[in-house]
Amino acid sequence: MLADPTTTPADADALAAAVHPADPSAPQVSVLDLAVTRGDGIFETLDAIDGYGQALEPHLARLANSARLLDLPAPSLELYREGIRQAIEASGHPRLSVKLVLTRGVEGAGICTGWVYAEPVPDFSIARTEGVTVVTLDRGYKHDVAQTSPWLLQGAKTLSYAVNKSVYREAERRGADDVIFISSDGFVLEGPTSTVVLQFGTHLVTPSTDQGILAGTAQAAVFEFGEANGFTTEYRTVTPDELLAADTVWLASSVRQIVPVVAIDGTPRGFDTAVHTAALDYLLARRS
């Protein structure tokens, strides 16, 4: 647990002391915390391999951006960095998923609650090599929702993920593994916990992030891989037809990294195994 997640302690000793080790299986958060009663807060999940947090700074920047979108006080990124360092060190496991949370705190108390939690990651090797099947689902918002209705918080990583979970149950009912959201006016958005990336030959495309979607850190790493290997990259609107036309469609996310999509709404599709393997190797090799 972080003492006050929006205040940076004065020096290194105070910083270390502001991170309070806690047993995750014992109660830590008040039943009055707005995260518990309203899902009112934000989070990030990053991958830590061999002690290194992948895309640590982009995750911290996105945490700060989500805080801005929710009118929360700015998190102390120094304190979160220290919490991450201590959580990784205490775990000692070579493959971790590290979760950062900032909540609005107990209603009326005026102090945010924050914590960092690290746990070993599940084995995603089968999904990474064999791919996942996907259904497209209407998100119910137009693609310009972030501009027309910023209070809907599309594009912030909030703790209100009940919808992001319910769509997995809908996918299961339809016999699929995962979901790609489509805007109500017909544009490809993102997965419930992933960014969509398409490969057309040596061109990589992802939906532009002004469409009420998260700026993905794993997607950014796929683009880095592409740019280092002669691919061109582009952020733009994407139509559902392109999900079938692309050479590869990936779902990109921090812990699972990239998984190729092998069917969309029951229609099988292939993927470029050479490009997929090279991109996956690049992503897994990241140590910062």
Ligand code: PLP
């Ligand atoms: N979009 C949503 C809605 C997500 O929840 C996530 C990650 O959980 C992503 C995209 C992918 O982001 P990242 O690659 O930074 O994990």
